[in-house]
Amino acid sequence: MRAVQFTGHGGRDVIEYAEREEPTRDNGEVLVDVKAASLNHLDVWTRRGLPGLDLDMPHVPGSDAAGVVVEGGGTKFEEGDRVAVWAGTACGDCEFCRNGDEPLCVNYHLLGEHVEGVHAERVSVPADNLVTVPEGVPWERAAAAPLVFGTAWRMLVTRAEVRQGENVLVLGASGGVGHACVQIARHAGATVYATAGDENKAKAARSLGAKEVFDYTDENFADAVRDATDGRGVDVVVDHVGKETWRDSLASLAKGGRLVTCGATTGGDATTDVNRIFWNQLTVLGSTMATRGEVDDVLSLVWDGVFEPRIRETLPMSDAAEGHRMLEERDGFGKVVLVPDDEE
Numbered sequence: 005m006r007a008v009q010f011t012g013h014g015g016r017d018v019i020e021y022a023e024r025e026e027p028t029r030d031n032g033e034v035l036v037d038v039k040a041a042s043l044n045h046l047d048v049w050t051r052r053g054l055p056g057l058d059l060d061m062p063h064v065p066g067s068d069a070a071g072v073v074v075e076g077g078g079t080k081f082e083e084g085d086r087v088a089v090w091a092g093t094a095c096g097d098c099e100f101c102r103n104g105d106e107p108l109c110v111n112y113h114l115l116g117e118h119v120e121g122v123h124a125e126r127v128s129v130p131a132d133n134l135v136t137v138p139e140g141v142p143w144e145r146a147a148a149a150p151l152v153f154g155t156a157w158r159m160l161v162t163r164a165e166v167r168q169g170e171n172v173l174v175l176g177a178s179g180g181v182g183h184a185c186v187q188i189a190r191h192a193g194a195t196v197y198a199t200a201g202d203e204n205k206a207k208a209a210r211s212l213g214a215k216e217v218f219d220y221t222d223e224n225f226a227d228a229v230r231d232a233t234d235g236r237g238v239d240v241v242v243d244h245v246g247k248e249t250w251r252d253s254l255a256s257l258a259k260g261g262r263l264v265t266c267g268a269t270t271g272g273d274a275t276t277d278v279n280r281i282f283w284n285q286l287t288v289l290g291s292t293m294a295t296r297g298e299v300d301d302v303l304s305l306v307w308d309g310v311f312e313p314r315i316r317e318t319l320p321m322s323d324a325a326e327g328h329r330m331l332e333e334r335d336g337f338g339k340v341v342l343v344p345d346d347e348e
């Protein structure tokens with residue numbers, strides 16, 4: 005079987021599509037033939053190398069995939085079942101797991117980051133990481149949804165507790181998490197503002213429910229938010245950009261507002277105006293991944309068509325490097341999907 009693999013950490017030239025040994029199924033695992041997979045920024049970070057991440061090379065990346073069960077191994081899954089992969093694995097036994105808060109697990113792992121991923125023709129995945137995909141849901145959609153919609157759902161619904169009638173600003177609406185956040189905030193009854201880097205992306209964000217989209221390349225989004233809200237600001241900002249936007253994200257918040265972050269793609273050493281935090285009584289919320297219950301909740305809405313993962317491009321796995329380029333250069337809107345070469 006073939007898989008996308010990194011020959012080491014580095015640029016896109018370390019990516020190859022190569023022959024590998026068939027995966028062996030451990031206890032509690034299910035063997036799955038992958039029909040489609042999708043890329044996340046995490047794949048780019050893993051390729052470049054993360055502090056404290058020590059991987060055996062070559063390493064198979066990938067946290068999102070969907071496909072057909074080949075061998076259920078005595079789990080609740082049987083040959084022929086349609087499944088999608090959820091990447092988060094928790095120990096099940098630490099104080100946080102026992103409280104039902106898997107993403108806080110002291111031994112939290114992600115498929116594709118800490119262990120072998122799913123950008124491969126065949127994978128062996130713990131049964132706990134599989135979600136049933138109903139007939140009729142296209143493979144591309146099933147593979148594009150889990151990580152970004154799970155992450156976005158926990159951020160907005162569980163952590164920020166967005167309510168009907170609130171204003172929400174989503175930074176980077178063209179990315180996977182961003183475009184999921186626009187849809188979820190709108191579905192929760194909020195008025196959604198967003199930022200995007202060009203008019204095509206702005207148009208796509210508006211088509212998913214954003215009321216106004218600000219082009220961060222030619223205006224200060226905090227000023228634009230103030231103008232759009234009669235000087236009030238928004239109740240919730242979703243920021244996964246970090247250093248570059250942090251100050252303006254805080255400046256976009258109304259009194260009592262919440263900033264929720266799930267990442268810092270431009271760096272984590274941002275400057276915070278503490279005066280603004282206490283005087284306006286702001287709340288900063290961190291969020292990462294989701295519980296399996298949250299994943300079930302949001303994916304059932306994806307399967308029902310309430311939420312729509314937008315596919316920016318579908319590429320053969322042998323062209324994974326092009327997909328990495330599209331993410332790194334913010335080229336396009338939504339998710340990049342990979343399909344095994346002979347499935348094209």
Ligand SMILES: [Zn+2]
Pocket residue numbers: 094095096097098099100101102108109110111
């Ligand atoms: Zn745990």
